[in-house]
Amino acid sequence: MADQITDTVCPRRRLRIGGLHQLLLCSAMAIFPASGAFAQATPGPDAPAPQTGTTAAPQTSEADEDSLTGDIIVTANRRNESAQRTALSITAFNGDQLTRLGVTNASDIAKITPAVSIYQIHPSVTNINIRGVSQNYFADHLEAPIAVYVDDAYIGSTSAIGVRSYDLERVEVLRGPQGTLFGRNATGGLIQYVSKGPTETLSAYFQVTGGGYEYGNGFVQTEGAIGGPIANGVRARFSFATNNDEGPWHNGVGANPGNTNEYAARLQFEFDLGPKTTLKLIGSTDLNRDSRGAAYTTQAAGVGPNQLGFPLAPNQIGTYVNLAALPTLAFINSPCAGCDLTGYRQGSNPFRINLSNPGEFDRSIYSITGKLTHDFDGVTLTGVSNYQNIKKIFSLDSDGGPSHLFDYGTEMKYDQFSQELRLNGSSSKLKWVTGAYYLDMNGRYGVDGLFDLGPYIGLTCTAPACTAGSPVTDAFRADYTLKVHSWSVFGQADYYVTPEFYVTAGLRYTHDRKKFDYRWRDQLGFQTVLTGGPANVVYNPSTDPTADRSFNNVSAKAQLNYAPDANTLFYAGYTRGHKGGNWSGPIFPPIDVSSLPHRQEVLTSYEAGAKIRFLDGRATLNGSVFYYDYKDYQAFAIVNLVQKIFNVDATNYGGEVEFKVNPTRGLDLAVSAAVSHSKVKDVPLPDGALADRELPNAPGLSLTGFARYSFDALGGKLAGQANVNYVGSHYLTALNEPTNFQKAYTTVDLRVDYTFPGDRWNVAAFVRNVNNEKYRIWGLDVSALSYAASIYGQPRTFGVTLGWKY
Numbered sequence: 001m002a003d004q005i006t007d008t009v010c011p012r013r014r015l016r017i018g019g020l021h022q023l024l025l026c027s028a029m030a031i032f033p034a035s036g037a038f039a040q041a042t043p044g045p046d047a048p049a050p051q052t053g054t055t056a057a058p059q060t061s062e063a064d065e066d067s068l069t070g071d072i073i074v075t076a077n078r079r080n081e082s083a084q085r086t087a088l089s090i091t092a093f094n095g096d097q098l099t100r101l102g103v104t105n106a107s108d109i110a111k112i113t114p115a116v117s118i119y120q121i122h123p124s125v126t127n128i129n130i131r132g133v134s135q136n137y138f139a140d141h142l143e144a145p146i147a148v149y150v151d152d153a154y155i156g157s158t159s160a161i162g163v164r165s166y167d168l169e170r171v172e173v174l175r176g177p178q179g180t181l182f183g184r185n186a187t188g189g190l191i192q193y194v195s196k197g198p199t200e201t202l203s204a205y206f207q208v209t210g211g212g213y214e215y216g217n218g219f220v221q222t223e224g225a226i227g228g229p230i231a232n233g234v235r236a237r238f239s240f241a242t243n244n245d246e247g248p249w250h251n252g253v254g255a256n257p258g259n260t261n262e263y264a265a266r267l268q269f270e271f272d273l274g275p276k277t278t279l280k281l282i283g284s285t286d287l288n289r290d291s292r293g294a295a296y297t298t299q300a301a302g303v304g305p306n307q308l309g310f311p312l313a314p315n316q317i318g319t320y321v322n323l324a325a326l327p328t329l330a331f332i333n334s335p336c337a338g339c340d341l342t343g344y345r346q347g348s349n350p351f352r353i354n355l356s357n358p359g360e361f362d363r364s365i366y367s368i369t370g371k372l373t374h375d376f377d378g379v380t381l382t383g384v385s386n387y388q389n390i391k392k393i394f395s396l397d398s399d400g401g402p403s404h405l406f407d408y409g410t411e412m413k414y415d416q417f418s419q420e421l422r423l424n425g426s427s428s429k430l431k432w433v434t435g436a437y438y439l440d441m442n443g444r445y446g447v448d449g450l451f452d453l454g455p456y457i458g459l460t461c462t463a464p465a466c467t468a469g470s471p472v473t474d475a476f477r478a479d480y481t482l483k484v485h486s487w488s489v490f491g492q493a494d495y496y497v498t499p500e501f502y503v504t505a506g507l508r509y510t511h512d513r514k515k516f517d518y519r520w521r522d523q524l525g526f527q528t529v530l531t532g533g534p535a536n537v538v539y540n541p542s543t544d545p546t547a548d549r550s551f552n553n554v555s556a557k558a559q560l561n562y563a564p565d566a567n568t569l570f571y572a573g574y575t576r577g578h579k580g581g582n583w584s585g586p587i588f589p590p591i592d593v594s595s596l597p598h599r600q601e602v603l604t605s606y607e608a609g610a611k612i613r614f615l616d617g618r619a620t621l622n623g624s625v626f627y628y629d630y631k632d633y634q635a636f637a638i639v640n641l642v643q644k645i646f647n648v649d650a651t652n653y654g655g656e657v658e659f660k661v662n663p664t665r666g667l668d669l670a671v672s673a674a675v676s677h678s679k680v681k682d683v684p685l686p687d688g689a690l691a692d693r694e695l696p697n698a699p700g701l702s703l704t705g706f707a708r709y710s711f712d713a714l715g716g717k718l719a720g721q722a723n724v725n726y727v728g729s730h731y732l733t734a735l736n737e738p739t740n741f742q743k744a745y746t747t748v749d750l751r752v753d754y755t756f757p758g759d760r761w762n763v764a765a766f767v768r769n770v771n772n773e774k775y776r777i778w779g780l781d782v783s784a785l786s787y788a789a790s791i792y793g794q795p796r797t798f799g800v801t802l803g804w805k806y
Contacts, residue, residue: 067618067662074172075192077492078181078433079424084611087504087561087571089175089624089656091116095168095196100708100721102751102766104209104221105165106191111725111749112704113173114656115674117697119777121791122294124363124394124410126162127778130175131626132652132678132698133188133603136733136778137584137636137645140392140412141443141482145579145601145634147178147186150193151282153369153386154184156416156441160365160390163286164264166223166241169196175656176605176626177577179555180492180506183437187577187603197280198235198270202228204806211799214772215351217246217256219799233272240265248795249295249351253402257295257358263287276375286365293359296789297350298400300340301739301781303331307640307686309739309783314338314345320786321640323453327532340786341456344401350774350792356404357397364391379425390414395448398782400789404452406782408587414443434491441484449476449587474525478587480518486580487511492557500564504573506557516540516547516583520591539593546597553578553600567617572608579603579634588641598645604629618662625655635734639686640784652678652695666719670706683734693736699728699744715757723749732779732790739788740779747773747793753801764801772796 072092074083083092091113093101101112106126110118117129125138128146135144140159148155155161165171171193178186206224213219221244227237240263247258266284273279302318304310312318312334319331320341339345346353365388372383395409422435451474492506517540525535541548559573581600609624630650637644654676661669678695685691703726710719725747732740748771753764778791 067668070617072170074170075194076172076174076178078422079431083172084613084620084622085563085569087559087569087609089607089609089626091173091175091658092170094170098165098168098171100719100753101706101723102749102764102768103165103171106162108165109171109173109191111723111747112670112706114658114672114702114704115175115654115676116173117727117777119697119791119793120162120294121778122361122394122396124159124162124361124392126158127697128161128191129697130173130189131628131654131674132676132695133628134695134697135634135636136696137643139445139447139585139643140410140414141445141480141585142582143185143579145185145187145603147182147184147190148193149182149190150367151195151369152371152384152420153367153388154182154418154439155388156184156439157388157390157412157414157443159363159392159412159414160286160388163365164221164223164241164243164262165193166264167196167225167237167239167266169194175624176607177555177557177575177603179510179575179577180490180508180557181433183488183490183508183510183555184439184486185579187579187601195239195266195268195282196225196237198227198229198237198268200229200235202226202806205804207801207803209799209801211766211797213248213351213794214796215248215250215349217248217250219243219245221245227268235270237268238265239267247292247295248797249353251295251358252352252354254355255292255358257292257353257355257396260291260361261289262291263289276377278373280369280371280373282367282369282371284365284367286363288361288363291361293361293394293396294791295353295355295359296396296398296400296780297353297792298340298344298346298787298789299739300334300338300345300786301783301788302334302786303783304738306689306691308735308737309781309788310737311739311788312338318783318786321784334786340399340401342399342401342403342405344403346400350790351795353400354402355397355400356402357395357407359396360393360409361395362393365389379423382420382422382424384418384420386416386418388414388416398789399785399787401787404450405456406452406785407448407450409448409450411446412443414441416441429496430493432491432493435489437486437488437490439484439486441482443482445478445480445482445585447478447585447587451475475523476520476587476589477523478518478520478585480516480585482583483515485513490555494561500562502561502563504557504559504561506555508555510551510553510555510578510580512551512580514549514551514580514582516596518547518583518585518593518596520587522589533590537591537593539596544593547583549581549597551580551600553580553602567613569611570609573606575605575607577603577605582634582645584643584645586643588643590642595644595646598634599632599647601634601647602631604631615661615663620660621657623655623657626653628652633680635680635683637733637735638780638782641782646684648680648683650678650680650695652676652698666710668706668708670704672704674702675700680734685735693734694731696731696733699730701728702726713754716759717755718752719754720752721750723751725749727775732776733781735781737781737783737788739781739783742776742779745773745775747771747775760804760806762803762805764803766799766801768797769793769795 175189204226209221223241225239243262245260264286271279300312301309318334322330322332370385398408399405420437488510490508496502520537522535556576561571583596607626611622632647633650656674658672680693682690683693705724708721729744749768751766755762776790780789
């Protein structure tokens with residue numbers, strides 16, 4: 001029974017208006033007149049404030065028990081409340097809905113959530129984008145500007161985000177800065193996963209899914225759980241999931257890349273320590289064994305205006321950097337039309353590839369969480385302790401072809417500990433939460449870059465480590481550590497001026513201390529031979545004071561909220577979020593230590609929204625508009641193979657609207673739309689010029705549509721559903737290179753399921769990306785070496801699921 005909180009926008013195909021005042025005017029015109037149709041509804045005890053006096057009840061929901069328009073309880077404000085009565089832009093789904101919608105990992109959530117995209121760059125790094133806010137850099141040591149929480153514990157490493165989702169109570173997606181209550185890097189929003197906890201009675205389920213991809217490879221996935229009481233006042237639940245996936249790629253010259261062997265498990269115990277005290281312990285693990293890396297699909301590219309890459313047509317000769325002429329920057333022609341410097345041409349099918357190196361992927365994630373809750377007669381104390389450990393080895397063929405031109409690999413060992421204490425309370429006019437948070441992160445990282453350029457640039461290696469007369473082949477290695485110590489204090493309160501009108505104010509102060517120790521070496525002398533640069537670079541607090549930095553910043557929230565009745569809510573306000581500064585960790589020379597650090601970014605958001613329930617609870621219409629003002633946005637780009645993060649200012653404005661209705665028994669319909677218009681100011685291009693750019697992965701328009709119809713059949717229940725997802729054209733990188741332009745695309749998913757009599761067994765068949773749309777989700781401009789690399793979304797996928805529950 002989920003209730004997807006949505007955001008509203010003016011009914012225009014593309015929002016191109018000139019300022020915050022026009023945005024808010026547009027919001028008022030679009031939202032407030034609509035509320036008049038429901039003005040006759042009477043205020044009720046479900047209004048958002050604790051209040052006295054006589055009020056009528058909210059509309060009684062006549063929606064189907066399992067419809068999308070029913071209420072769902074969320075904790076977005078660090079307390080239990082209806083999502084439809086939560087005054088912020090939130091989308092939420094409960095576990096049953098996630099199962100019916102076919103959600104098995106983080107990426108699936110974006111198909112049913114407006115203004116959100118979630119892409120796995122490769123199995124070890126996941127990129128989350130909310131309203132254009134994201135971090136495109138694939139380095140393991142960087143935190144994302146979209147925070148992810150699992151059972152109240154912050155997931156600090158992007159390497160731990162893209163794991164399999166299973167046995168969930170609900171998922172909450174919050175749009176906009178959430179720093180006051182959640183803090184850590186929730187600049188653009190956050191995603192919160194809540195596991196299904198131990199139950200008072202015995203419950204269990206198991207399901208197995210088998211299927212395949214358009215081009216022949218298959219997968220088998222399982223998941224299940226069992227739980228219930230094990231002693232007086234003690235409950236437990238064990239959950240597990242497996243994924244044995246051969247991946248969608250077919251490699252013509254060796255083993256297929258992208259296979260996955262993933263095994264996950266979670267064990268929970270819940271203890272009643274007294275009538276007002278509860279302790280929950282959660283231990284989980286997620287293991288990837290004998291897996292291989294993802295596959296880049298490459299396209300021949302040339303260096304164009306501003307030294308930005310452009311894709312080559314089949315009959316077109318391109319230019320790329322003449323490495324033999326370095327340190328002088330010069331260009332030479334590709335050896336043939338439509339090919340890269342090795343003479344390779346990728347075919348039109350991005351899943352039919354020819355990789356010399358299928359890659360490697362091995363990862364272990366362990367997490368332990370303890371959550372203590374005690375009720376002091378009106379004030380609730382909550383303490384959450386968490387420890388995480390991650391070990392990972394990953395490599396892939398970065399040139400995407402049969403030659404050993406360029407291979408890339410990473411490894412990491414990461415430990416994280418966090419502790420939060422918070423107090424919640426309320427009175428007749430006030431709801432409040434306050435607390436303190438501590439975080440310690442310790443990461444050790446290694447990155448390898450291997451070149452085999454000799455046959456293509458006509459140089460021989462003269463470094464001492466080379467065999468005399470051998471072609472230039474080199475390996476770069478970067479080893480670095482990052483230590484982070486952070487603490488913060490926070491508070492937020494809702495004050496009710498009247499039963500219908502209340503004011504929200506919140507503040508969080510955060511202090512970060514970060515130390516970076518970076519050591520780079522040119523193992524065979526390529527840097528020295530070609531550029532005359534140093535063969536070793538050391539950057540740490542003993543060599544440069546900028547490697548030991550402290551950051552202090554404030555997150556804030558001020559908002560006005562008005563609930564004229566139990567079925568209508570309006571809000572408008574200001575929020576400020578921030579993401580701490582850090583360092584880049586480049587692997588390819590030349591290494592300029594002065595460009596390694598980057599400043600913290602600050603996002604100021606102005607937002608207005610409305611939430612309306614009508615048709616006796618069978619329909620909801622939610623929406624919001626926003627204006628984002630970025631200071632020192634942390635933009636990522638690759639310039640002549642060197643990874644860089646630079647700070648620039650940016651703006652973004654737009655909004656979302658979502659409508660859900662259960663018009664008749666068994667029928668659910670939902671549509672949503674999101675628009676945005678972004679500008680990143682004075683972005684430095686590779687040739688030194690400055691130009692305005694769009695935020696990466698920020699389409700001007702995206703649409704989703706969902707329909708599900710269920711009815712009684714053969715003594716059970718039969719249902720069919722369809723999901724359509726449209727994503728407008730956008731760029732994949734901050735430089736907006738022509739090589740990384742993604743045209744608009746549409747995907748369609750279909751599913752049919754049958755629940756047998758007795759409601760124990762069910763079977764479902766599904767097809768994802770029915771139209772087999774080919775679209776890219778991530779890209780790199782490596783035109784300096786004559787190609788562009790891309791990760792594609794999954795092709796047509798089909799399968800069958802058999803499930804049982806008790």
